[in-house]
Amino acid sequence: MKKLMKIDINGKEFDVSDGITVQNLIDELKLDIKSTAVAVNKTIVSKSGYREFLLNENDKVDLVTIAPGG
Numbered sequence: 001m002k003k004l005m006k007i008d009i010n011g012k013e014f015d016v017s018d019g020i021t022v023q024n025l026i027d028e029l030k031l032d033i034k035s036t037a038v039a040v041n042k043t044i045v046s047k048s049g050y051r052e053f054l055l056n057e058n059d060k061v062d063l064v065t066i067a068p069g070g
Helices: 022-028
Strands: 004-009 012-017 036-040 043-045 060-065
Touching: 012 022, 022 036, 022 060
Parallel strands: 004 060
Antiparallel strands: 004 012, 036 043, 036 060
8 A cells, every 4th residue: 555645736735646756746747847947845856856756755846838839
């Protein structure tokens, strides 16, 4: 049985698997990595660090998806 932890994503509380990375979170939410910017506790996470950046209980995650348009 997976242990869950609570994190805040864009102001809403979510239960996620303990030990989840930013990359795992983006995959679970089915977001496009190329157009998604991430900050954890107000610190921007570089795309090159998504696979290694572990989220912790009560982290505040801000996800911004850039939509193409004109």
